[in-house]
Amino acid sequence: MPRLTLLLPATSRFAGIALPQVLARALGRADRGVHDAGEDAQLARHFQLVPNRWAHAALTRVVDGGVEDASLSGWLRADPAYIRPDINGARLLAIGDALGLDQTDADAFLPALRPLFGDAGFPLDAPTPGRWYLRLPKEAKLPAFTSPAQALGDDVFEHIPAAPEARRWRVLSSEAQVVLHNHPRNAARAAAGRPPINSLWFWGGGVLPDHVASQCPTVYSDDVLLHGLARVGKLACMPLDAAKRLNADALIDLRAQRDPRAMLEHWLSPTAMAPLHGEVAFDFADGVVFTLAAGQRWRFWRRPLAAIDA
Structure with a gap:
């Protein structure tokens, strides 16, 4: 059955926003499920990896270096970061592309850092100014690093x-901060007027999965991770602004959209109003999933939903 999936941020992003009448009625009649929250859990509902280990660094490396390069080694992201000390500790305030790095920045910082990581056996490179990688042996044992989305x-x-096994990474992090x-x-x-690059953030380590499968043959997203998943799984993947048809067998990634009212107006409401040929899923990052289907229009006894985060 064709299925259009909108991948959305957490329902809390829509708090206090009144729903258009058509959308409120459709969501009130929809099937509602509650699943595991978090980025990996949300993506795992739509992408199946073999083996089932999420290695963000290896998957984004597919886009930055190609499948063959990504499959040869283990990978760890070592993204440039800005950490600001305060009275209670030190806070991660920005990382990667959010720091506005350009090639001049990368060309300046990398030569100073490469000897440190090269001596440890982990070559450092930066295919793009905001995404830095350490190449690791495939068998390298890594601690559980926190993703930037969780730590920011x-x-x-x-x-x-x-x-x-985290001790050596704490030492490398401290020495990189000195450099x-x-x-x-x-x-x-x-x-x-730009913030300093005063640390590296290690995260996303692992090796490329052998296989990626999905029930969504087409993906629309601006997220480099989803483009990596699509390449490994041989799925069609295009930028978000290429998504024109709402009633299609595809996954549309809206997680990075900043304006919740615009999402309601331009995506959720038109999708709810369109004639349904198959199913539509609104999948939120906190695990809430609404599934819409044509037969639900007969559920006239159900009240319209007052708010998405209700």
Whole structure:
């Protein structure tokens, strides 16, 4: 059966927003399920990996370096980060592309950092200014690093892995911070009104899955991770702005959209009003999933939904 899936941020993003009448009625009559929350759990509802291990670094490396390159090694993201000390600790305030890095920044910082990681046996490179990688042996044992999405705004000390194998990464992180703190490029960034690059954030480690499958043959997304998944799974994947047809067998990734009212107006409401040929799923990052189908129009006894986060 054809299935259109809208991949959405958490329902809390829509708090306090009144729903258009047509959408409120459709959601009130829809099937509602509650599943595991979080990015990996949300994506796992639509992509099946073999083996079932999420290695974000290896999957994004597919886009940045190709499938063959990504399959040769293990990978760990070591993204440039800005951590600001405060009275209660130190907070992760920005990472990767959010720091506005350009190629000049990467060309300045990388030569200073490469000897540190090269001596440890982990070559460092940056196919794009905002995504930095460490190439690892496939058998490398890694601690459970926290993703930037989970750590952003938090005290970084709350996210330091405690596993025995984490010690070497704590040492490498501290030494990288010393290198970056003393680097003259940060003075140039400060003069231009940009935050310093004063740390690296390790995350997403692992090896490329052998196989990726999905019931969605077409993906519309601006997320490099989804483009990597699609390439491994041989799925069609296009930028979000290429998604024109709402009643199609596809997955449309709206998680990064900032304006919840615009999502309701331009995506959810038109989808709810369109004639349904198959199913439509509104999949929210906190695990709430509404499934719409044509036969639900006869559920006239159900009340319209007052709010998505209700």
